[in-house]
Amino acid sequence: MTLSRRTFLQALGWTTGLLVVAGAGAYAFRPVLPYRGAPSRHDAAAWLRLSGEGLIEVLMPRAELGQGIAISFRQIVAEETGFALERVVAVQPRTDLVPPARATVGSDSLKDFGPLLAEAAVALAIVLQRRGSTGGAEPPGGWATLAGSSTLIDADDIARDGSNARSFARGEKRIVGTVQPVDAVRAMITGESPLYADDVRLPDMAFGAALRAPRLGEVIAGVDESAARGLRHYLGLFRVGERLFVAAETRGALERALAAIKVSFTGAPPVETDMLAMVDIDRGLADGAPEHGDSDARLAAGASFDLDLRLDVPMAAHACMEPRTAVAQFSERGDLTLWTGTQDVSFVRATLARELGLGEGAITVIGCRVGGAFGGKTIPTVEIEAALLARALKRPVKVQWSRGDEFRETFHRPPSSHRIRARVGPDGTLDVWHHAFRSGHVIFTSAAMGPALQAATSFIGDPGVRRGAASPYRARQARVGFEDVRLPVATGPWRGLGAAPNVWAIETAIDELARRRGEDPLAFRRRLIDPRWPRLARVLDRVASLADWPNRRSHAGRGYGIACGIYKEMSYAAVVAEVSREDAGMRITRLWCAHDCGLIVNPDQVRAQIEGNLVWSIGMALFEELTFADGHVAQANFGDYALPRFSDAPDMVIDLVEEGEMPSGAGETAIVAGTPAITNAIAAMTGKPVTRLPWRAGHAG
Amino acid sequence: MRFHLNGHDAAIPETMGDDRLLWVLRDHFGLNGPKYGCGAGHCGACTVHVDGVAERACSLTARDISGRRVTTLEGLGASAPEGLHPVQQAWIAARVPQCGYCQNGQVMTAAALLAADPTAGPEDIAAVMNEVLCRCGTQVRIRQAVLEAQRRLQEGA
Numbered sequence: 001m002t003l004s005r006r007t008f009l010q011a012l013g014w015t016t017g018l019l020v021v022a023g024a025g026a027y028a029f030r031p032v033l034p035y036r037g038a039p040s041r042h043d044a045a046a047w048l049r050l051s052g053e054g055l056i057e058v059l060m061p062r063a064e065l066g067q068g069i070a071i072s073f074r075q076i077v078a079e080e081t082g083f084a085l086e087r088v089v090a091v092q093p094r095t096d097l098v099p100p101a102r103a104t105v106g107s108d109s110l111k112d113f114g115p116l117l118a119e120a121a122v123a124l125a126i127v128l129q130r131r132g133s134t135g136g137a138e139p140p141g142g143w144a145t146l147a148g149s150s151t152l153i154d155a156d157d158i159a160r161d162g163s164n165a166r167s168f169a170r171g172e173k174r175i176v177g178t179v180q181p182v183d184a185v186r187a188m189i190t191g192e193s194p195l196y197a198d199d200v201r202l203p204d205m206a207f208g209a210a211l212r213a214p215r216l217g218e219v220i221a222g223v224d225e226s227a228a229r230g231l232r233h234y235l236g237l238f239r240v241g242e243r244l245f246v247a248a249e250t251r252g253a254l255e256r257a258l259a260a261i262k263v264s265f266t267g268a269p270p271v272e273t274d275m276l277a278m279v280d281i282d283r284g285l286a287d288g289a290p291e292h293g294d295s296d297a298r299l300a301a302g303a304s305f306d307l308d309l310r311l312d313v314p315m316a317a318h319a320c321m322e323p324r325t326a327v328a329q330f331s332e333r334g335d336l337t338l339w340t341g342t343q344d345v346s347f348v349r350a351t352l353a354r355e356l357g358l359g360e361g362a363i364t365v366i367g368c369r370v371g372g373a374f375g376g377k378t379i380p381t382v383e384i385e386a387a388l389l390a391r392a393l394k395r396p397v398k399v400q401w402s403r404g405d406e407f408r409e410t411f412h413r414p415p416s417s418h419r420i421r422a423r424v425g426p427d428g429t430l431d432v433w434h435h436a437f438r439s440g441h442v443i444f445t446s447a448a449m450g451p452a453l454q455a456a457t458s459f460i461g462d463p464g465v466r467r468g469a470a471s472p473y474r475a476r477q478a479r480v481g482f483e484d485v486r487l488p489v490a491t492g493p494w495r496g497l498g499a500a501p502n503v504w505a506i507e508t509a510i511d512e513l514a515r516r517r518g519e520d521p522l523a524f525r526r527r528l529i530d531p532r533w534p535r536l537a538r539v540l541d542r543v544a545s546l547a548d549w550p551n552r553r554s555h556a557g558r559g560y561g562i563a564c565g566i567y568k569e570m571s572y573a574a575v576v577a578e579v580s581r582e583d584a585g586m587r588i589t590r591l592w593c594a595h596d597c598g599l600i601v602n603p604d605q606v607r608a609q610i611e612g613n614l615v616w617s618i619g620m621a622l623f624e625e626l627t628f629a630d631g632h633v634a635q636a637n638f639g640d641y642a643l644p645r646f647s648d649a650p651d652m653v654i655d656l657v658e659e660g661e662m663p664s665g666a667g668e669t670a671i672v673a674g675t676p677a678i679t680n681a682i683a684a685m686t687g688k689p690v691t692r693l694p695w696r697a698g699h700a701g
Numbered sequence: 702m703r704f705h706l707n708g709h710d711a712a713i714p715e716t717m718g719d720d721r722l723l724w725v726l727r728d729h730f731g732l733n734g735p736k737y738g739c740g741a742g743h744c745g746a747c748t749v750h751v752d753g754v755a756e757r758a759c760s761l762t763a764r765d766i767s768g769r770r771v772t773t774l775e776g777l778g779a780s781a782p783e784g785l786h787p788v789q790q791a792w793i794a795a796r797v798p799q800c801g802y803c804q805n806g807q808v809m810t811a812a813a814l815l816a817a818d819p820t821a822g823p824e825d826i827a828a829v830m831n832e833v834l835c836r837c838g839t840q841v842r843i844r845q846a847v848l849e850a851q852r853r854l855q856e857g858a
Contacts, residue, residue: 066800066837181796188801189792189808190784191734191774196802199733232716251728252720321738321746321802321836371736371802372836403739604796608839612799615838638743638834646830649840 036102036346038112041155041162043099044120048077052147054138056081056088056124058117061101062109063093063343065370065377067667068605069109070183073117075601076167079176080121081128082135090183093345093367095360103344103378105493107665110601111570114663119162123153126161168599168662179604184369195369197325200339202396205327206235207254208389209399211244211263212409215631216488218267220244227260237261238392245389247397269631270488276314279438279485281417290436292461293481305421305432307513312692313501315440315626315633316413316619317406317641318494322371324382324410325400328390335362336387341370343377351380352387375493376410379448404636411447412626412633413494414440414465414487416501420509424517425476430528433475435506438483439465440491442498447490454486464492468499468672471506472536472566473528489628495616496567496668500675503565504620504693507676511563512689521562521680522549533566535596539574539657540564542594546655547576554684557581558589561680565672570664572596572657575614575677578650579685586682586695588618588650591674596657597666603656609666610654617674618644622694702767706730707776713763722766723747723758726773734774734805738834745806745833749773755813774805777812787857788812791850799837806833811847815854 039061049057058077064070070090078085091097093104102112131146133139139146146152167176187193194200213219223244225237233253238245246261248254272278284290326340336358342348345365353360370377386399401409416439425431442464446454462484469480494500514524522544529537544550544562552560557580564574578590591614600606623642627634635641679690702713706726717725721740726732726749735758738746747758750772778786785793788811798804807830814821814829821829826847835843 066798068799179796181793182798184801185793185796185798187733188798188804189774189789190778191732191805192784194733196733196736198727198737201728201731250717250720251724252717255721256719319836321736321744321800321834323737370800372800374836400737403741608796608799608842611841612838615840637741638739639741643834643836644838644840645832645834646840646843647827649838649844652841 036100039101039116041116041119041158043101044116044158045154046099047117048120048124048153049148050143050146050152052144054087054136054143056083058088058090059097060090060093061098061113063104063345063367063370064090064183065104065343065373067609068182068602069104071180072110072114072601072605074183075175075178075180076114076118077121079167079174080118080165081125084136085175085180087136092369095345095349095363095365100346103347104373105343105375105378106568107571107667107669109665110663111665114601115165115168118165118167119158120153122165123157123161126164127152127157167601170660176601177603180602182605196322196371197327197339197341197368198398198400200327200368200398202327202329205396205398206247206249206393207251207399208245208247208386208393208397209254209258210385211246211261213265213267215265215267215269217269217631218265220263221266222264224262227262228257231256231260235393238389240388240392243385243388245385245392247389247393272488273628275440275487275489275628276312276415276417278487279415279417279440281310281419281436281438284438284483285419285436290438290481290483292466292483293479303432305423306516307420307422307509309420309509309512309689310691311418311420311505311508313416313504314693315415315489315491316494316624317626317635318372318374318376318410318412319638319641319643320372320374320376320406323401323403323406324377325398326383326386327396327398328386329396330390330394335364336390337364337366338383338387339366339368340383341368341377342380342383343370343373347378348380348383352383355384356387356391374495375497378493379411379445381410403638407635407637407641408633411445411490411492414442414491416440416498418505420505422475422509422513424513428527430473430475431477433471433473433478435469435471435480436482437469437502437505438485439498439501440487440489441465441484442491442493444484445490445492446486447492464497467497467568468502468565472530472533473510473525474530489633496671499565499567499668499672500620503672504676504679507563507565507673508679508689508691511561511676511680511683515683525564535572535661536564536566536574539572539594539596542655542657543574543576543592546594546653547592549576554681556685559681559683559685561677561682561684563673563676563680567665567669567672571666571669573670573673575617575670575673577674577677577681579678579681581685585697586622588648588678590650590653591677592653593670593674594655594657595666595670596659597664597669598658598661599663600656600658601663606656606666607654610670611652613668613670614652614674615644615649616671617678618648620671620675620693621678625694702763704766704768705770707772708779718762718764720763721759722749722761722763725763726758732773732775736802736805738803743834744803745810746803748806748809748833750809750813753813753816755810774809777809786812787853788815788846788850791846791853795842795846795849797839797842797846799839803833803835807835807843811850815847815851819851819854821851
């Protein structure tokens, strides 16, 4: 008997319904990207401890990637305990100090960790009060009596006293809601103390690099290292299983050795070269309905539509300024300590345990400040290399990826291809909305999953690909379906996951429908937004007012575009873009954004995240594209990959909407509205929708 | 091989003469300021001042700076109040950094630009700052900080 897809999914407890929000059961299959539940009170009890100097140390369950989570957590703890902010310090995640926590992804640190942290902090304040210490005053007997203890509070204290927390309650606050400078700002602009993994220096530390085949599908056939042997400071070639490493005592010697070593390769690079063509939605639709989504997601053929739009989004790079870097050191006993900038120290530890055959108790992973991540530092890579090489070398080693590795050895935002068909009824509301798309994988990434898991999960819609695909606009008949395509190039999470391309596609289509009807795109959206989303309607109204939308008129030289979007059904953004045509192309001259992520802990950091998202929107709309050629990603350095630069970022006017809802997240929200606002502004100038990212003068449409 | 590093006389071992200046500064002298970003002069994360001019430490060898005066981020504010050059003060006031990794290049490039051309206009500033990449998207605040630093430097002059 053949196990039908539906039976198989039922057996797993999965649902394919695209518009059904995946609950906790959705990860029952446990993909290699680990799912961990929301933190518990038991976890939270371990996040706070006192130092001998009378400081509260926040043992961070979430990594500092530049999103300002350390200062936000410190503000919450200071608010609840009465300690001065300077006396609350953040310690980056380390596996020996904090229980495993969900990876720092999904812009949900304040939503899922913030309130619990506040409860733990207020419980700590009450324990301190009992010991005679109020508002940060030294207790009788001194701080030493409490220092280093991780047992000052437990889950019961938090359960009993947590309801006294005020950070997320209505009412006056001291520190939550105020602008405070981020952690380590002085170190970042003076270099006076170590922050990043590359700032870790150990006695006797060597430097290493993996030897790699340059093309996908190739393996190393032979190595001739004779020319490197005489080099001063060269330590040799090391084979660990299938992997080959080169090591040296200095980075200069390492570079000379890599240049001198001759490597030959064998194998067959993939024949496909156009990743975007591989996800071609029309090719997919010709084969039938998209695999995942509504049961009847096949687009009705022959029916008449007011809009039938094909939209394409290419691969893009994370392009973090900090390349992946790790330092590994084994003790005499064989225990491993590893420093790295990662979004997930526990996943690194679990992966190292498996790769090295060590118990997790023998491994300590120390998280360093991360020099940009954006989803890219979720999967261990350089950490495995550093650990294996340190063991082979029998000395500490630092492995830092080259910029070429960063472009060619990592995973990327998948390409996606969309077809949207829609019809407007006589009353001006949507009769039909059909959105079908195909994409490379996001969560079920081949960067982390072996062939067996890839085959098993092929039955299941990738939740990262699906993100943001549900339209916020009401339609009498709405069908959304998608298909994941296994590409030769590894693809995975990139800022916003599927929401960045999916909302861009939706907002482009809605805008084009309004244009064809001769309607104001703001009024059209306002009429169609499902009443389930009042906060979306609110940010749209706010940005329209902020940008004086009713008085903006587009012409051939200057266009105004508007767009809005929801991130993870928790955060809302609306953007107006002003784009001017210049000799060199299109220039974004102004951006306005209204943004609602609920209660705000540090308004300046929310603004910083919005600014970052808007700059990413400029990149996505105008610049960023990875291609594939000769068996590898064609781009190897920043010279080949255009990013937004200083003069590409215009003045931005930002309106923070805060109406008492609980905190959600700002890290990936504005990009969903920023990109389509820009392309809609271009469309307002040219009269034709931008249907292919990034916009190019030559592209059709 | 001798040179001046952050106001002090310093020596580089002869065996490191062909190494990138960036490696020598980071690994031999233990400096955190200059960062590896691309190794090809594209991103500017490794920027230092050589005789007061902004240079990419990834694209110079140790031998190239023999006898010359090198200032890194660590030495930039050495003689300023609280150890912070006006550009660094402006950076704090404008709350520029997010991840912070590129900020060495931003600060060092802006400081060299304003030293060479105290009245640099918006176009001059853009032409120079366009050559230093930031992925987090801090460009809006970098612009505010450069203008603020320019104001502070002019007032202080």
